[in-house]
Amino acid sequence: MIAAIEAAWGQGQRVAIEAPTGTGKTYAYLIAALARQERFVVSTATRALQDQLVDRDIPALLAHQGLQRKVAVLKGRENYVCLHGLEQARSKLQGQHAGALAQVERWAQSTQGGDLSELDDISHLPSLVPHITASHDECLGQRCNHFERCFSNQARSRAAQADILVINHHLFFSELRHRQMLGVGHGFVPLAQTMVMDEAHQLQAIGLKVLAKGLNVGDMRDYLQTVERETSLHARGFAPWQALQQKVQQAMAQWMEAEQQALGPADAPADAAARATSRQALIHLHNALSALVAALQGVAGSAAVVAQLAGQGDVMLQALRQWAQGAGKDLVRWWDSPGVVRAGQAGDLQAYGRYAWRQGFRESPLWLWQALQALSPQVQASSWLGQGVQRWLFTSATLGDDEALTWFAQGLGLRSDSSANSEAGDAPLLASLRLRSHFDWAQQARLVVPQGMPGTDAPAAERAQALAQWLLPHLKTLGGRCMVLCTSTAAMEALAQALRLGLQGQAIRVLQQGEQPKRRLLQAMRTAPSGKTGRVLVGTLGLWEGVDLPGEALQLLVIDKLPFPPRHDVLHAARVQALRAAGRDAFERYVLPQTAMQLRQGVGRLIRSASDQGVVVIADERLHSRSYGAALLAALPPLPSLDDEALPAFLQSLAEKEIRP
Numbered sequence: 273m274i275a276a277i278e279a280a281w282g283q284g285q286r287v288a289i290e291a292p293t294g295t296g297k298t299y300a301y302l303i304a305a306l307a308r309q310e311r312f313v314v315s316t317a318t319r320a321l322q323d324q325l326v327d328r329d330i331p332a333l334l335a336h337q338g339l340q341r342k343v344a345v346l347k348g349r350e351n352y353v354c355l356h357g358l359e360q361a362r363s364k365l366q367g368q369h370a371g372a373l374a375q376v377e378r379w380a381q382s383t384q385g386g387d388l389s390e391l392d393d394i395s396h397l398p399s400l401v402p403h404i405t406a407s408h409d410e411c412l413g414q415r416c417n418h419f420e421r422c423f424s425n426q427a428r429s430r431a432a433q434a435d436i437l438v439i440n441h442h443l444f445f446s447e448l449r450h451r452q453m454l455g456v457g458h459g460f461v462p463l464a465q466t467m468v469m470d471e472a473h474q475l476q477a478i479g480l481k482v483l484a485k486g487l488n489v490g491d492m493r494d495y496l497q498t499v500e501r502e503t504s505l506h507a508r509g510f511a512p513w514q515a516l517q518q519k520v521q522q523a524m525a526q527w528m529e530a531e532q533q534a535l536g537p538a539d540a541p542a543d544a545a546a547r548a549t550s551r552q553a554l555i556h557l558h559n560a561l562s563a564l565v566a567a568l569q570g571v572a573g574s575a576a577v578v579a580q581l582a583g584q585g586d587v588m589l590q591a592l593r594q595w596a597q598g599a600g601k602d603l604v605r606w607w608d609s610p611g612v613v614r615a616g617q618a619g620d621l622q623a624y625g626r627y628a629w630r631q632g633f634r635e636s637p638l639w640l641w642q643a644l645q646a647l648s649p650q651v652q653a654s655s656w657l658g659q660g661v662q663r664w665l666f667t668s669a670t671l672g673d674d675e676a677l678t679w680f681a682q683g684l685g686l687r688s689d690s691s692a693n694s695e696a697g698d699a700p701l702l703a704s705l706r707l708r709s710h711f712d713w714a715q716q717a718r719l720v721v722p723q724g725m726p727g728t729d730a731p732a733a734e735r736a737q738a739l740a741q742w743l744l745p746h747l748k749t750l751g752g753r754c755m756v757l758c759t760s761t762a763a764m765e766a767l768a769q770a771l772r773l774g775l776q777g778q779a780i781r782v783l784q785q786g787e788q789p790k791r792r793l794l795q796a797m798r799t800a801p802s803g804k805t806g807r808v809l810v811g812t813l814g815l816w817e818g819v820d821l822p823g824e825a826l827q828l829l830v831i832d833k834l835p836f837p838p839r840h841d842v843l844h845a846a847r848v849q850a851l852r853a854a855g856r857d858a859f860e861r862y863v864l865p866q867t868a869m870q871l872r873q874g875v876g877r878l879i880r881s882a883s884d885q886g887v888v889v890i891a892d893e894r895l896h897s898r899s900y901g902a903a904l905l906a907a908l909p910p911l912p913s914l915d916d917e918a919l920p921a922f923l924q925s926l927a928e929k930e931i932r933p
């Protein structure tokens with residue numbers, strides 16, 4: 273891997289390397305980047321990997337090589353406690369927040385970095401977080417009394433001086449967006465001539481999300497809270513602030529409800545009446561927000577922060593007007609809604625808490641490279657499409673289903689060294705390398721495709737019931753040690769319920785994604801082997817990657833269905849339509865590679881060390897009965913098949929062995 277990186281960089285090429293778990297890719301790219309003797313930036317998809325790099329991997333390598341380098345981590349501003357917000361919250365929040373606030377205040381006095389991830393219980397305090405953090409728009413900048421001590425500012429100045437800077441993809445794309453809006457001189461993330469994008473398979477999704485235009489209901493909620501805070505300090509009594517804010521809030525809830533109905537799923541467009549209702553609700557929201565913004569403009573002279581709020585309100589009004597005009601050419605728009613908020617419940621903000629606030633509308637091109645091409649040439653230069661950065665490395669355990677990593681290259685607007693990608697024209701060339709796993713999958717794992725399950729078009733409850741009945745004896749044999757990856761929230765809920773019923777009276781506990789933070793669920797799985805109670809973890813997409821459960825913590829991995837992209841996903845539907853319109857085979861070119869990557873991510877959860885052993889169950893007979901099944905199987909590591917009948921004995925042998933990770 274080091275040789276491939278050096279060869280590509282030596283020839284001025286960008287390089288993508290697929291390196292499965294356990295190949296040591298982190299050390300390989302760190303060694304290659306350190307050899308340049310220049311500062312470099314590593315970007316990851318998750319904050320967990322950011323922390324792992326700065327707390328473990330980089331210090332270990334520097335110590336081993338006897339090197340001294342300044343290492344810094346930078347996260348988004350919202351990850352650090354805002355001392356101004358904390359001060360305001362003290363005078364404003366009482367009652368239910370008092371205990372939590374006191375806890376945060378005690379921590380804020382002793383913390384070095386002010387990173388909220390240090391607060392173990394913060395996930396239970398979501399209602400407090402908006403008050404004690406500041407987005408870029410909310411930050412007072414140099415007008416803030418805490419500017420010198422500000423944790424976010426301190427993290428930024430450490431980042432500017434670092435030889436090795438660790439950021440995340442969200443921050444990288446936010447930086448591009450920021451430069452686009454304010455000019456290239458206004459960047460806040462010091463990029464470098466060597467950029468390493470780890471967990472690069474996530475770039476497409478994260479990049480499109482950050483670069484998409486739109487308005488999030490949570491942004492409006494944060495805005496209203498800031499208006500409330502600042503008007504009570506600087507303009508109390510000058511306007512009926514509370515009534516104005518309540519009208520916006522009510523109009524927003526009505527609009528959310530109406531818009532969800534109007535957009536509907538991609539395969540069932542809404543009728544004209546629903547669209548008319550949503551338009552009326554949008555006009556109502558626009559009018560309510562206009563009234564609030566006009567009142568703020570009337571007292572803009574009272575404080576700079578009030579004038580700033582009036583300006584922000586104007587930007588939101590523009591976004592609402594843009595939404596009313598309809599989607600532009602080659603753009604797709606959708607209502608961004610977390611799975612737990614379903615149609616008919618969207619307006620009930622209190623019941624759905626922070627999840628409901630994440631909703632909003634988005635408008636985006638179909639592919640990340642289109643979003644990058646829409647940036648100005650000066651900003652684009654800092655992306656891999658431009659010439660402003662000399663060296664790019666993209667790496668992940670899963671980047672494609674062919675040697676040239678064509679799927680990955682195309683999505684990023686790069687040209688892999690392959691004839692299949694010849695239409696990429698004069699796009700920058702991407703060198704590629706696929707490393708084989710050094711785990712012996714053929715020896716360590718088996719594949720079972722259960723026979724006689726209801727078809728994949730059967731209702732989720734019926735399939736869940738059948739799969740649970742099939743699984744129960746195997747769970748009892750193994751004493752848990754199982755994770756079930758579902759393709760939908762409905763399937764996860766039905767399966768978890770069926771397993772709980774079936775395991776009553778057994779020393780096996782069923783854990784379900786969403787009931788606790790992911791970190792705690794995984795911790796419970798890891799500690800299970802030494803305890804008396806086994807565990808089964810049931811989840812959806814959040815568990816298909818970033819789950820590391822070596823040894824006895826996980827020996828039975830179950831996938832409920834082949835993970836084809838959901839048909840009702842608007843972006844997916846638009847991509848399929850666009851490929852068909854261009855005369856291409858959307859299934860071959862897009863759906864199948866996407867599904868193969870997702871399946872490989874899921875299956876990869878099972879074997880995490882050379883001593884791991886286990887069984888992958890894919891409860892979808894299409895793997896054998898359909899022509900595309902062979903292509904999906906070929907994308908997986910070599911997995912000898914096991915019959916339903918041979919499974920109990922195999923699991924029994926696993927249950928009797930002691931496996932150390």
Ligand code: SF4
Binds near residue numbers: 353356
């Ligand atoms: S500078 Fe901004 S983020 Fe820092 S404490 Fe002040 S308002 Fe908060």
